Amino acid sequence: MASYIGRRKFLATFLGGAAVAWPLAARAQQPPKPPLIGLLAAGYKAAGERYYGGFQGGMREFGYVEGRDYVFESRYADGDSTRLPVLAEELVRLKPDVIIASNTAAALAIKQSTTSTPIVVGSLNDPVGFGLVVSEARPGTNVTGMRTNLEGLPGKQLELAREVVGPVAKIAVLFNAKNPSNVWQRQDVEKTAARLGVAVVPFSVQTADEAGPTVQTIGREGASIVVVFADAMFLSIRRQIAAYALASRLPTVYAWREHVDDGGLISYGTDLRERFRRTAYFVDKILKGTKPADLPIEFPTKLELVINLTTAKAIGLTLPPTLLARADEVIE
Numbered sequence: 001m002a003s004y005i006g007r008r009k010f011l012a013t014f015l016g017g018a019a020v021a022w023p024l025a026a027r028a029q030q031p032p033k034p035p036l037i038g039l040l041a042a043g044y045k046a047a048g049e050r051y052y053g054g055f056q057g058g059m060r061e062f063g064y065v066e067g068r069d070y071v072f073e074s075r076y077a078d079g080d081s082t083r084l085p086v087l088a089e090e091l092v093r094l095k096p097d098v099i100i101a102s103n104t105a106a107a108l109a110i111k112q113s114t115t116s117t118p119i120v121v122g123s124l125n126d127p128v129g130f131g132l133v134v135s136e137a138r139p140g141t142n143v144t145g146m147r148t149n150l151e152g153l154p155g156k157q158l159e160l161a162r163e164v165v166g167p168v169a170k171i172a173v174l175f176n177a178k179n180p181s182n183v184w185q186r187q188d189v190e191k192t193a194a195r196l197g198v199a200v201v202p203f204s205v206q207t208a209d210e211a212g213p214t215v216q217t218i219g220r221e222g223a224s225i226v227v228v229f230a231d232a233m234f235l236s237i238r239r240q241i242a243a244y245a246l247a248s249r250l251p252t253v254y255a256w257r258e259h260v261d262d263g264g265l266i267s268y269g270t271d272l273r274e275r276f277r278r279t280a281y282f283v284d285k286i287l288k289g290t291k292p293a294d295l296p297i298e299f300p301t302k303l304e305l306v307i308n309l310t311t312a313k314a315i316g317l318t319l320p321p322t323l324l325a326r327a328d329e330v331i332e
Contacts, residue, residue, distance in 0.1 A: 034067075035097035035287055039074040040088055040106045042081060042232030048102075050258060051272035055100060055122075058280025070287075077106075079208050079233035081178050084109035092117060098283050100276075103232055104181045107132055107143060114142070118292045120282040121145030122275045125181035125230075127297060136297040144282055144292040147299050148270045149230050149255065154185040155192030157268050160305075161225045161253045162198055163323055164266070169224035170199055174214065174241075176231045177204040185229045208237050212244040219248030230255035230269065238262050242311075249315040257306040260331065265311045270300045304328040 039055070041048055052074075056066060066072055073094060075087040088109040091099055096117060101107035103123040108130060110119050124147050127133045134140035136147070161171050173189055175182040186202060193200040203218055203226075205211050211234065218226050226245070228234055234241060235258060242263030245252045254260065255269035282295055308331045312319050324330060 034070050036071045036073060036094060037283060038091040038094065038096040038099040039072070039102070040084065040091055040099060040110055041074065041076045041102040042079070042084065042106050043076065043102065043236040044078050045074070045076045047236045047238070048076075051276050052102070054273040054276035055279050055283075058277035059283070061277075062280055062284045064280075064284070077232075079236040081105050081176075081233070085112060088113045098286050100279050100283070101145070104130060104132070105179055105232070107145075108180070111143065116142055118286045119143045119145075120279050120286070120292070122279050123148040123230075123272065124297065125149045126184050129184070130180065133297065138293070139295065139297060140293050142292050144295040144297060146275050146278060147297060148272070148275055149181065149185065150300065152188065152192075153255070153269060153303070154188040154227075154229065157227050157253050157255065158189050158192050158198065158200070159196070160266060160268055160323075161227050161251075162196060163320060164251055164253075164317070165224040167196075167198070170201060170222060172201045172203055172218045172221075172223035172226040173229065174203050174205065174211070174218070174226055174234070175229045176233050177206050179229075179231050179233070182229050182231055189227065208233055208240075211237055212240050215241060215244040215250065216248055219245075219250045223250065225251040225253065227253045228255075228259065228264075235259070238264065246311065246314060251312075251315060251317055257304065257329075260306045260308045260311075263308065263311055265308055265315075265317075267304075267306045269303060271302070271304060275300075307331065 041052060064070055075091055077083040077087055084106055092113040098118045099110055101110055101119055101121045104125045107119055107121045119142055124145050132143045175186055203214050205214050238259045239262045252265045254264050254267040256272050257267045260267045285295060305327045306329045307327045310332060
């Protein structure tokens, strides 16, 4: 009888210990939680899918599968930069491992909420001037990424506009007064205009609803062509801007080809989709332990000139043969 009772105590002790040990072992064998990657985008989700989607493609090239190897959480400001600070705070509260900022304005908003979470910027302008990094060679902060608008590039876009309409023409520039990088672009254009002796008339907008009617005003006031600055709001409503310009028979010059794909006349600048595909390189490095402070800012290695010949014909414009010959792509 004593032997039987002893065996019962032994089994109860063994099974009780096993009951504790099994859940512990099960917990220990659970796979690690995949890293959380955030995206703060200044534009619209639908309008930006063509280029924002480059990130997921880049991650696949590095062997990452969304949902298995990382979780993706995004916030879109829909072209309204005043929403960026609130959306940035939402993302930071989720405690992501890395946040991708679509542009300089988005990066500035995130930087206000965190100085520790790594930030990778797909489209940077003057990161030193805006206080995002200490230097481009060695950022020294939680921010890194890629330059998209190089010094002198807005001036080159002005030169293209002058080549299209002639040296004595009235050239307008459309800029977003709420975008800090548009101030820098305007300074670059005005410097080039002074050198060339070209008359430039600036037109400022602050909301998406103002952009189309302002293009109409530019046409009525006799401008020969308009240079539209690189800006997330303008990019998000690119079809509307192109439609207003077409109705006014007004030639347009842009920084990004997405505008020309959707009816604009000429673009000269970097490939946005390639920029966002390249953000995956930075994210991969950071997830493997490299600090953003030690990842140098990258510069574009290629600028592309894209021309929409269909648009030129629709507004009755004959483009110089030398310009067409230099184009990387002509849309017909």
